[in-house]
Amino acid sequence: MKIRWACFAxxxxxxxxxxxxxxxxxxxxGELRFCLHAEPKNFNPLMVSEEPDEMIQYxxxxxxxxxxxxxxxxxxxxxxxxxxxxxxxxxEFTLREEVRFSDGVPLTPADVxxxxxSVVDPALHSPAGEPFRGGKGSITVSQTGSHRILxxxxxxxxxxxxxxxxxxxxxxxxxxxxxxxxxxxxxxxYRIASYRSGSALLLTRNPFxxxxxxxxxxxxxxxxxxxxxxxxxxxxLARFLRGDIHLIDGMDAESFDRVAEKRPNEARDAGRSLESxxxxxxxxxxxxxxxxxxxxxxxxxxxxxxxxAINRADLARLVYRSHAAxxxxxxxxxxxxxxxxxxxxxTFDPDASLMSLKAAGFSLAGGxxxxxxxxxxEFSVITNAGNKSRERLASMIQQxxxxxxxxxxxVTLDFxxxxxxxxRTFDYESCLLGMVNVDLDPSGEMNVWLSSASSHPxxxxxxxxxxxxxxxxxxxxxxxxxxxxxxxxxxxxxRVQEIIVEEAPVLVxxxxxxxxxxxxxxxxxxxxxxxxxxFWNIDRxxxxxxxxx
Amino acid sequence: xxxxxxxxxALLAVIYLAALLAGWLAPAGYAxxxxxxxxxxxxxxxxxxTDELGRDSLAxxxxxxxxxxxxxxxxxxxxxxxxxxAGISAGIWGGWIDTGLARVMDLFLSVPWLFxxxxxxAVLPLNVRPLESLGITxxxxxxxxxxxxxxxxxxxxxxxxxxxxxxxxxxxxCSRVHLLTHHLLPNLAPVLAAQFWMSIPIFILSEANLGxxxxxxxxxxxxxxxxxxxxxxxxxxxxxxxxxxxxxxxLVVMACxxxxxxxxxxxx
Numbered sequence: 038m039k040i041r042w043a044c045f046a047x048x049x050x051x052x053x054x055x056x057x058x059x060x061x062x063x064x065x066x067g068e069l070r071f072c073l074h075a076e077p078k079n080f081n082p083l084m085v086s087e088e089p090d091e092m093i094q095y096x097x098x099x100x101x102x103x104x105x106x107x108x109x110x111x112x113x114x115x116x117x118x119x120x121x122x123x124x125x126x127x128x129e130f131t132l133r134e135e136v137r138f139s140d141g142v143p144l145t146p147a148d149v150x151x152x153x154x155s156v157v158d159p160a161l162h163s164p165a166g167e168p169f170r171g172g173k174g175s176i177t178v179s180q181t182g183s184h185r186i187l188x189x190x191x192x193x194x195x196x197x198x199x200x201x202x203x204x205x206x207x208x209x210x211x212x213x214x215x216x217x218x219x220x221x222x223x224x225x226x227y228r229i230a231s232y233r234s235g236s237a238l239l240l241t242r243n244p245f246x247x248x249x250x251x252x253x254x255x256x257x258x259x260x261x262x263x264x265x266x267x268x269x270x271x272x273x274l275a276r277f278l279r280g281d282i283h284l285i286d287g288m289d290a291e292s293f294d295r296v297a298e299k300r301p302n303e304a305r306d307a308g309r310s311l312e313s314x315x316x317x318x319x320x321x322x323x324x325x326x327x328x329x330x331x332x333x334x335x336x337x338x339x340x341x342x343x344x345x346a347i348n349r350a351d352l353a354r355l356v357y358r359s360h361a362a363x364x365x366x367x368x369x370x371x372x373x374x375x376x377x378x379x380x381x382x383x384t385f386d387p388d389a390s391l392m393s394l395k396a397a398g399f400s401l402a403g404g405x406x407x408x409x410x411x412x413x414x415e416f417s418v419i420t421n422a423g424n425k426s427r428e429r430l431a432s433m434i435q436q437x438x439x440x441x442x443x444x445x446x447x448v449t450l451d452f453x454x455x456x457x458x459x460x461r462t463f464d465y466e467s468c469l470l471g472m473v474n475v476d477l478d479p480s481g482e483m484n485v486w487l488s489s490a491s492s493h494p495x496x497x498x499x500x501x502x503x504x505x506x507x508x509x510x511x512x513x514x515x516x517x518x519x520x521x522x523x524x525x526x527x528x529x530x531x532r533v534q535e536i537i538v539e540e541a542p543v544l545v546x547x548x549x550x551x552x553x554x555x556x557x558x559x560x561x562x563x564x565x566x567x568x569x570x571x572f573w574n575i576d577r578x579x580x581x582x583x584x585x586x
Numbered sequence: 587x588x589x590x591x592x593x594x595x596a597l598l599a600v601i602y603l604a605a606l607l608a609g610w611l612a613p614a615g616y617a618x619x620x621x622x623x624x625x626x627x628x629x630x631x632x633x634x635x636t637d638e639l640g641r642d643s644l645a646x647x648x649x650x651x652x653x654x655x656x657x658x659x660x661x662x663x664x665x666x667x668x669x670x671x672a673g674i675s676a677g678i679w680g681g682w683i684d685t686g687l688a689r690v691m692d693l694f695l696s697v698p699w700l701f702x703x704x705x706x707x708a709v710l711p712l713n714v715r716p717l718e719s720l721g722i723t724x725x726x727x728x729x730x731x732x733x734x735x736x737x738x739x740x741x742x743x744x745x746x747x748x749x750x751x752x753x754x755x756x757x758x759x760c761s762r763v764h765l766l767t768h769h770l771l772p773n774l775a776p777v778l779a780a781q782f783w784m785s786i787p788i789f790i791l792s793e794a795n796l797g798x799x800x801x802x803x804x805x806x807x808x809x810x811x812x813x814x815x816x817x818x819x820x821x822x823x824x825x826x827x828x829x830x831x832x833x834x835x836x837l838v839v840m841a842c843x844x845x846x847x848x849x850x851x852x853x854x
Contacts, residue, residue, distance in 0.1 A: 351621050354621075355621060355624050355638060355639055355640070356638075356639075415713060416713070417712035417713050419712065425815075428805060429638065429639060431805060432619075432639060432805040432806055433619065433639060435805060435806060436617070436618075436619050436806075446712065446713050446714065446715065446716075446804065447804045447805040447806075448712050448714075448804060449804065450707070450708055451704050451708065454704075454708035464712075465712060466712065466713075
């Protein structure tokens, strides 16, 4: 009897608890497969510039500070800690010890010095160093202790930490071997095992990856990642539905609904993303368009009336099958730190729109809106050909504006011609295009909102601000770029957002949702709005049962 | 063959008639968006359902047919006339005129049409009404598409010019105009007709190709090109087979090819 009781007690100790039985234990093993949408061009971590290269860099590389894609908060990676000092002029990192490259060689402060100096070297033109090269003066990087590295910037830089999310840490030895990627030592969760041009890339687990899970097991859980090079998104979808691949990022609403219909638990809508669709009017003084039209486009009342006449809710519902939401302002609510929550979606009210147009001197007669001089209000909108969603958006805006007597001519152009018109010849009246905010921080948008910027959509590269409100935006943007206190920066950027909504130089129409497809065989996948949407926590993703299907 | 031709004629007549009666058969209009009924199934109100923006699919099909079936023959006629003028001139006169025109034909045949059309489309004024833009597209197709018919007509004209009856007519002192109008053109009529009928589906398909790339007719005007572009989503088409209606284009293309009259039938 005693023995039986003893066995029973032992059984209680050994048997997993009911809760533990319900939660699948991350089991190592398996091969994760998904697609790259273009051929990788560069395996040198310092020279990464295009999306496929960035994806590979994310999977194989390491940085000092990482923005957690879910919480949007900075997290220590190779830097155990950091400190911003001297009002944002300096940042000092304390490096993590016992970090090794994938060939077993330890990471040294000299490697970090090499990486940081290379990135900021103007002669190298590293894309990762671009944000550092904006200011005047030189940047210095030095070692201040056995595991301490100090970077000194020529001027205060607000939110300087965010820049290091894109700065790869590597070594001179690794760069030398980047021509033979399967031989290149890396610090990320995976290393490149083989690359067949035009076909696939195989990544295998980095045996010396520094991260471990709570149970002390070395990450990542999945043994290998196979990246097929597949440009055709329809084929990618077909492969997912067949079970050939496990993940799809950045889906369009139509494809997403196909997955949702066939495999409801594998379609993941992460809500509003940082991608929006925008309409703006050409306000370039030397644009080859009639003067009276330029006057319309320069009129705040005209632009606001157009904003009021467009039914954003219908755009989101019909064009994006409700996988989008009417946009509130230039910053999406998906940007948790910088969205101005005081702003509201512009109300759809064609009657109010018409009233304000009448107040501005326009008149409606016989179904046609006319300006003071009697010109019928008619203008064109250009957009890129082949983008069905954008063509549908334009068609719906056309009908909305027809209600207030405005004729909108939709012109679809090949992308090259469109870019030529909006950046060089300025031979267009309005333009409908998408915008993606890749940087959460407002300083990353200086190239859009400053009147002198070449990407300032409605009137780029102004010698000096042509309107008082653009001068105000310039002032606020420059002030926030050197302000280190978050609350003060936030107040400045909130005002920028308010001015853009008030003046309506850009009508932000809809914020698209972040849509992805994730195989049910994967555990710990939590799609987010930031890139990479599905595998941002690649080292913690696992196959339920330990192997891929 | 005659039976098939009659069938083709009847089919084209039905499609043309339906296109002409578009306003009566589908009074909702092709542009109006019934936003509360997007992608609706066929019903008493919408016989072929609606598209993603709630527009009546039947109205769009019929108006698209009207547009494509009116302008494609016009473009085909233009291409055939230019082709006939160039081909017959080259065939009759020969010598350096023939050589020069043949090189121009080769040049036009070697030009990548699609890229040329894209380039021309890109430099057109922006504020062009949809119907005007469609007219320009077909005008370009007609102006660029003459070289194929010209080459065929050049060969046919050279062959006929060497026939005994032409030599006799010249020997009797007939003027060039008389030779052209009374001997050459009547004998070239079947070739001209064939070139005309062949050009129609080619131009319809060219417009459809442009529409498929989003570079054809601008919104909200429908054409077979942009209607076919809506068939890209295979799953949606399989689940909603009535969306296949724009494939009527295939019937028209086949009908046009069946209307090409063989030479021996023509002489009868």
